[in-house]
Amino acid sequence: MQSVEQCPQSEAGRRQIGIADAVGNRAARHGSKMKPAPFEYHAPRTVDEAVALLSEVAPHDGRILAGGQSLVPIMAFRLARPAHLVDINGVEALRRLAVEGDRLCIGAGVRHSAFHRLAVEGPLGKLLSTVVRHIAHYPIRTRGTFCGSVAHADPASEWCTVCAALDAEIVARSVRGTRIIPAREFFTGIMTTALAEDELLIEVRLPLLSPQTRFGFYEFNRRAGDFALAMALAVYRLENGRMAEPRLALGGAETYARRMAEAEQALAGRAPAADSFAAAAERAAEAVDPMEDAQTNAEYRRDLVRTVARRALEQSVA
Ligand code: FAD
Numbered sequence: 001m002q003s004v005e006q007c008p009q010s011e012a013g014r015r016q017i018g019i020a021d022a023v024g025n026r027a028a029r030h031g032s033k034m035k036p037a038p039f040e041y042h043a044p045r046t047v048d049e050a051v052a053l054l055s056e057v058a059p060h061d062g063r064i065l066a067g068g069q070s071l072v073p074i075m076a077f078r079l080a081r082p083a084h085l086v087d088i089n090g091v092e093a094l095r096r097l098a099v100e101g102d103r104l105c106i107g108a109g110v111r112h113s114a115f116h117r118l119a120v121e122g123p124l125g126k127l128l129s130t131v132v133r134h135i136a137h138y139p140i141r142t143r144g145t146f147c148g149s150v151a152h153a154d155p156a157s158e159w160c161t162v163c164a165a166l167d168a169e170i171v172a173r174s175v176r177g178t179r180i181i182p183a184r185e186f187f188t189g190i191m192t193t194a195l196a197e198d199e200l201l202i203e204v205r206l207p208l209l210s211p212q213t214r215f216g217f218y219e220f221n222r223r224a225g226d227f228a229l230a231m232a233l234a235v236y237r238l239e240n241g242r243m244a245e246p247r248l249a250l251g252g253a254e255t256y257a258r259r260m261a262e263a264e265q266a267l268a269g270r271a272p273a274a275d276s277f278a279a280a281a282e283r284a285a286e287a288v289d290p291m292e293d294a295q296t297n298a299e300y301r302r303d304l305v306r307t308v309a310r311r312a313l314e315q316s317v318a
Contacts, residue, residue, distance in 0.1 A: 036075035042086045047173065050088055051200050055175040057084035058198040064088055066108060066148035069140050094202065103169070103205040108148070112141035112159075123213040124206060131158050131217050131233070137225045150186075151201045153193045153256060155291065156227040158219070159204075160187060161251030164258050165233045166206050172199040180205075187256035212237045214272070216315025218308045219252070228252040229296055230304040232284070232312035236267065243267045248280060248312070253288050253305050262287040263309060272317050281310035 042057070044050040054062060062084035065071060074080040088094055094109035097119055104120050115132040118125035135141055135149075135158050149159040150170060163170070163183040170181045172195055186194050195201060209215075219231030230253040236246040246267035251257040263284040270276040290301035 035078075036072075037078055037081040039075075039082055040084045042084060043090050044086060044088070045090055045092075047091060047093055047200070047202060050086055050091055051173050051175055051198075053086045054200055055198045057086065060084060062086060064151070064200060066151075067111065067144035069136070069144035070148065070152045070154070088200070096203070099208065100205075102208050104208060106146045106204045106206070108145060108200065108202050110146050112136075112144050112146060112149075113138070115146075116141075120208065122211060123209040123215060127209070127215045127217070127233075127235070128162070130215075131162055134158050134217070134219050134228070134231070147201045147204055150204055151193065151195060153187055153191050154227065155190055155255055155257065156229075156231070156252035157257070158228075158231065158251065160257040161231055161233050161249050162206070163187075163204060164251070164256075165235055165247045165249035166209075169205040170195075170201060171203040171205065172196075173202045174199045178202075184258070187258070190255045192256075209235070210237060212239060214238050214316040216312040216318070218311035218315055220304055220308055230301060230308045232305070232308040234267075234309075234312040234316050236272070236316070238272065241271055242269055243272055243276070244269075246280075248284060248309060250284065250288060250305060250309070253290050253301050255291060260284045260287055260309075267313075272313070274314075277310050277313035280313060281306045284309040 042053050044053055054064065061082050063071065063082040065085040065087040071080065088108055091109060094107040096105060096107035097110045097114055098105050099120055104124060112132055112135050115128040119128055132141065146159050149157045150163055153160055168183040170183060170186045172179050172181060174196065181194050188194060213235060215235045217233045219228035221228045231251040233249045236243040246264045247259055248263045249257055249259045263280040266280040266283045267276055285302050285306035288302055288305045290298040292298045
């Protein structure tokens with residue numbers, strides 16, 4: 001373990017320089033100060049090693065480094081000053097993207113861009129490849145990870161909305177063992193989750209969707225690539241011309257993504273048509289507890305919810 005500021009010309013040093021490049025501070029090559037506060041860099045090769053390191057450094061402000069697309073910018077601004085980074089990019093086992101039983105398992109090393117291609121046949125693959133195009137810009141998608149987004153839990157994360165809609169299983173590993181956390185228990189507030197500080201999110205598991213599944217996704221942001229002010233994902237099975245097991249999840253509107261039971265009740269057993277979509281969107285708008293910020297008051301966001309919910313549902317029949 002060496003301080004980043006030492007930057008020797010060793011393998012560890014070259015890795016440190018890689019991090020320095022990521023924050024845009026090439027001065028580190030010449031031994032001068034970097035933008036982030038000093039930290040110690042760790043590069044485990046296995047999950048066990050990563051978990052052991054995390055348990056050691058988490059009490060001393062240690063953090064996981066995945067794609068770095070959220071963590072590195074806030075470190076560069078010194079809004080986060082982790083004393084240790086455990087970089088999981090060298091852990092081969094975490095790059096797993098595979099179907100196991102009736103689930104798609106997405107390892108912590110899988111980048112957003114992996115979903116531009118169909119990760120799996122059928123509606124789930126199509127859903128993921130539709131949603132991924134709304135996340136930031138392509139270069140960010142080539143580094144950022146699915147699980148990093150879920151661990152970071154930005155209220156406007158598309159993947160968190162997917163996890164909420166599909167009742168994902170989130171798999172956490174620590175030196176105490178492995179536990180599976182359902183999405184509805186995982187997200188607890190703005191960028192706050194049920195993950196303990198020494199737990200590594202190793203995998204997210206999404207249920208495969210039957211061929212009868214229909215989905216629609218819609219989000220609103222002021223500029224392409226920005227975080228959305230509100231988004232909705234609608235998923236249901238079409239059975240005898242009616243919606244079965246409807247799911248409607250909202251992201252970006254509240255402090256964390258969640259399913260809207262009130263709206264789902266308005267859809268269950270009805271035909272996918274304009275009147276049922278409008279009724280469900282109205283229920284979502286009534287039930288939402290919108291966040292407010294300097295540019296967006298609660299009523300504006302409530303109105304957006306009505307619109308994104310209806311348009312997501314309309315996409316399901318487009
Ligand atoms: P990192 O930045 O490496 O880590 C983020 C946080 O999660 C850190 O606290 C880290 O310790 C923790 N963490 C990461 N992985 C794990 C793990 N396996 N176990 C435990 N903790 C972990 N995201 C969107 O969803 N939608 C957008 O529209 C969007 N727009 C963006 C626009 C810009 C300009 C930028 C820079 C980013 C944007 N992002 C957006 C964020 C991007 O998707 C990030 O990739 C994502 O939020 C975090 O993933 P990461 O792999 O980069 O994680």
